[in-house]
Amino acid sequence: xxxxxxxxxxxxxxxxxxxxxxxxxxxxxxxxxxxxxxxxxxxxxxxxxxxxxxxxxxxxxxxxxxxxxxxxxxxxxxxxxxxxxxxxxxxxxxxxxxxxxxxxxxxxxxxxxxxxxxxxxxxxxxxxxxxxxxxxxxxxxxxxxxxxxxxxxxxxxxxxxxxxxxxxxxxxxxxxxxxxxxxxxxxxxxxxxxxxxxxxxxxxxxxxxxxxxxxxxxxxxxxxxxxxxxxxxxxxxxxxxxxxxxxxxxxxxxxxxxxxxxxxxxxxxxxxxxxxxxxxxxxxxxxxxxxxxxxxxxxxxxxxxxxxxxxxxxxxxxxxxxxxxxxxxxxxxxxxxxxxxxxxxxxxxxxxxx
Amino acid sequence: xxxxxxxxxxxxxxxxxxxxxxxxxxxxxxxxxxxxxxxxxxxxxxxxxxxxxxxxxxxxxxxxxxxxxxxxxxxxxxxxxxxxxxxxxxxxxxxxxxxxxxxxxxxxxxxxxxxxxxxxxxxxxxxxxxxxxxxxxxxxxxxxxxxxxxxxxxxxxxxxxxxxxxxxxxxxxxxxxxxxxxxxxxxxxxxxxxxxxxxxxxxxxxxxxxxxxxxxxxxxxxxxxxxxxxxxxxxxxxxxxxxxxxxxxxxxxxxxxxxxxxxxxxxxxxxxxxxxxxxxxxxxxxxxxxxxxxxxxxxxxxxxxxxxxxxxxxxxxxxxxxxxxxxxxxxxxxxxxxxxxxxxxxxxxxxxxxxxxxxxxxxxxxxxxxxxx
Numbered sequence: 001x002x003x004x005x006x007x008x009x010x011x012x013x014x015x016x017x018x019x020x021x022x023x024x025x026x027x028x029x030x031x032x033x034x035x036x037x038x039x040x041x042x043x044x045x046x047x048x049x050x051x052x053x054x055x056x057x058x059x060x061x062x063x064x065x066x067x068x069x070x071x072x073x074x075x076x077x078x079x080x081x082x083x084x085x086x087x088x089x090x091x092x093x094x095x096x097x098x099x100x101x102x103x104x105x106x107x108x109x110x111x112x113x114x115x116x117x118x119x120x121x122x123x124x125x126x127x128x129x130x131x132x133x134x135x136x137x138x139x140x141x142x143x144x145x146x147x148x149x150x151x152x153x154x155x156x157x158x159x160x161x162x163x164x165x166x167x168x169x170x171x172x173x174x175x176x177x178x179x180x181x182x183x184x185x186x187x188x189x190x191x192x193x194x195x196x197x198x199x200x201x202x203x204x205x206x207x208x209x210x211x212x213x214x215x216x217x218x219x220x221x222x223x224x225x226x227x228x229x230x231x232x233x234x235x236x237x238x239x240x241x242x243x244x245x246x247x248x249x250x251x252x253x254x255x256x257x258x259x260x261x262x263x264x265x266x267x268x269x270x271x272x273x274x275x276x277x278x279x280x281x282x283x284x285x286x287x288x289x290x291x292x293x294x295x296x297x298x299x300x301x302x303x304x305x306x307x308x309x310x311x312x313x314x315x316x317x318x319x320x321x322x323x324x325x326x327x328x329x330x331x332x333x334x335x336x337x338x339x340x341x342x343x344x345x346x347x348x349x350x351x352x353x354x
Numbered sequence: 355x356x357x358x359x360x361x362x363x364x365x366x367x368x369x370x371x372x373x374x375x376x377x378x379x380x381x382x383x384x385x386x387x388x389x390x391x392x393x394x395x396x397x398x399x400x401x402x403x404x405x406x407x408x409x410x411x412x413x414x415x416x417x418x419x420x421x422x423x424x425x426x427x428x429x430x431x432x433x434x435x436x437x438x439x440x441x442x443x444x445x446x447x448x449x450x451x452x453x454x455x456x457x458x459x460x461x462x463x464x465x466x467x468x469x470x471x472x473x474x475x476x477x478x479x480x481x482x483x484x485x486x487x488x489x490x491x492x493x494x495x496x497x498x499x500x501x502x503x504x505x506x507x508x509x510x511x512x513x514x515x516x517x518x519x520x521x522x523x524x525x526x527x528x529x530x531x532x533x534x535x536x537x538x539x540x541x542x543x544x545x546x547x548x549x550x551x552x553x554x555x556x557x558x559x560x561x562x563x564x565x566x567x568x569x570x571x572x573x574x575x576x577x578x579x580x581x582x583x584x585x586x587x588x589x590x591x592x593x594x595x596x597x598x599x600x601x602x603x604x605x606x607x608x609x610x611x612x613x614x615x616x617x618x619x620x621x622x623x624x625x626x627x628x629x630x631x632x633x634x635x636x637x638x639x640x641x642x643x644x645x646x647x648x649x650x651x652x653x654x655x656x657x658x659x660x661x662x663x664x665x666x667x668x669x670x671x672x673x674x675x676x677x678x679x680x681x682x683x684x685x686x687x688x689x690x691x692x693x694x695x696x697x698x699x700x701x702x703x704x705x706x707x708x709x710x711x712x713x714x715x716x717x718x719x720x721x722x723x724x725x726x727x
Contacts, residue, residue: 059491163393229486230556238379238484315484316483316556319707320709
């Protein structure tokens with residue numbers, strides 16, 4: 001029995017029964033958008049809480065534990081505070097771009113979520129070029145960061161924005177190429193299709209050596225893509241204060257902050273979908289109950305999120321030239337070789353299938 | 355307009371950045387005027403005075419017992435050693451021989467202070483290169499030292515335990531046991547520091563070959579302490595001019611010849627081992643006796659000039675007193691290690707990136723009140 005499917009079907013049928021087709025489909029879109037927004041705004045907040053808790057565990061602390069049981073309401077309270085705060089800005093900022101920047105970042109982050117299959121047929125937007133859509137959307141986010149740093153009229157913000165431009169454009173390549181490696185083996189750009197392929201074994205097992213290399217490159221580049229430590233040069237607290245969002249306050253700052261965590265979730269979700277079978281359960285143990293796929297999907301994603309947090313709280317930060325050396329001299333050539341290797345393996349039919 | 359851009363003198367413009375006085379990497383209110391070309395540092399001009407409290411001038415007003423308390427507020431991370439410097443100057447001038455017990459206790463607490471200071475430095479060092487977790491590891495162990503101080507001296511940071519002629523009061527009965535416990539504890543924790551940060555490949559890349567200071571430059575800039583020793587300049591006052599009980603212990607002066615940030619880092623890590631060894635040699639046989647000798651209520655130094663130097667956690671602290679025979683010094687000058695060490699920042703940071711500047715500055719281990727006084 002597929003509960004999620006039947007609920008959405010019922011709502012769908014009910015909407016179409018009470019209003020004309022055109023209005024009903026618009027209403028349905030709005031409804032889905034609102035549900036997604038609500039879920040992921042809250043999910044983002046809890047990712048922040050998770051990060052604070054994880055940081056605390058790494059740092060011999062307890063972490064937030066005052067607001068709500070186990071600090072569960074802490075980030076809610078933080079968000080409320082940020083919403084109610086006055087929006088201050090610099091006098092000589094380029095007002096239009098300054099105000100526009102946070103929306104670029106948060107909107108692209110939320111848009112990318114639409115294509116993920118959370119479980120069988122639980123997907124807002126199942127397009128046949130899902131992977132391309134993800135790559136395209138995630139590359140827009142950097143425009144928001146560049147604009148924010150540029151328009152703030154603050155030199156620290158400007159340096160942060162320039163670093164961000166250099167960094168994101170470089171690591172986009174590695175993210176893209178490592179995803180392409182996996183597209184080679186899955187043979188589809190459609191995310192739901194990619195998950196279906198993995199019923200014969202997760203792609204990281206099917207593609208064995210090149211898939212593991214691709215996964216490692218993907219995690220490194222993905223961490224860089226989200227501007228998190230050890231690649232957090234964009235914010236680099238000890239160097240630039242707060243980097244590109246130095247001059248932002250209140251809700252606009254919260255957008256940047258939330259977007260960082262949603263982006264982290266997205267990178268982990270891509271990793272889950274491409275390498276670890278998305279919503280599929282290990283060895284198909286819960287195959288008969290498809291809605292449990294959400295649990296598997298989120299569980300796997302959170303493990304990858306934890307991995308990225310682990311990086312952040314253990315590693316020192318790279319320097320800008322070391323960052324670019326890593327990408328252009330090591331990751332990129334390795335990635336290109338890896339694609340050839342994967343192509344060979346697929347061509348010679350050396351994949352592991354169960 | 356020149357249409358041929360390739361042949362025109364198109365060049366990027368340098369720009370200024372105010373790093374500080376409120377900046378996370380300047381550890382206090384130090385203002386650095388950076389001239390930057392993109393990411394590359396062209397010039398670093400430290401702008402001092404944001405926390406200047408004219409301590410030297412206040413010393414001319416105060417009695418010698420009071421001066422001791424002012425020195426706490428200079429390099430607050432080695433407050434005990436600063437106190438000791440003034441006390442030693444006064445004792446030498448008055449030709450007072452303090453009891454052996456006092457000497458040993460002063461040395462033990464001095465080395466504990468050095469350990470605490472280096473622990474804090476290590477935590478902050480990690481933060482400056484982006485590893486935020488080190489801070490909490492450093493503070494975990496530093497808390498234990500502060501607890502020992504609290505029990506014996508009544509204060510955790512600005513201790514004021516020394517007075518001219520000895521100590522304010524005797525050590526707490528728990529002091530010996532707790533210090534031993536701490537040494538046993540920290541011996542297991544110091545390798546953890548290496549595992550967390552020193553061996554990290556990113557950290558090594560950030561530190562190796564960055565901010566190079568040659569031995570000649572170190573000497574001509576007056577670099578002392580771990581900064582000088584990282585460049586191979588043998589400048590440990592404890593070794594060359596032993597004071598208190600330091601002539602009774604054996605320890606190695608840590609020297610590195612590379613002169614880069616990593617060398618300065620390793621010198622401090624090694625110094626923590628040496629400090630623990632010094633404490634271990636002394637802690638078991640603290641001689642019995644008085645904890646102070648009686649001095650006059652009003653101390654008057656004989657007419658003349660007196661100089662005493664000690665090794666604080668940051669380098670050589672010199673106290674230079676010109677006395678006219680009254681109860682106040684005519685002039686008192688502190689030669690603070692932080693001031694000289696900061697002066698070479700421009701020398702080691704030019705040509706590097708902003709990240710390099712922050713990392714090099716962290717290895718100088720500056721304490722701004724020590725620079726400004």
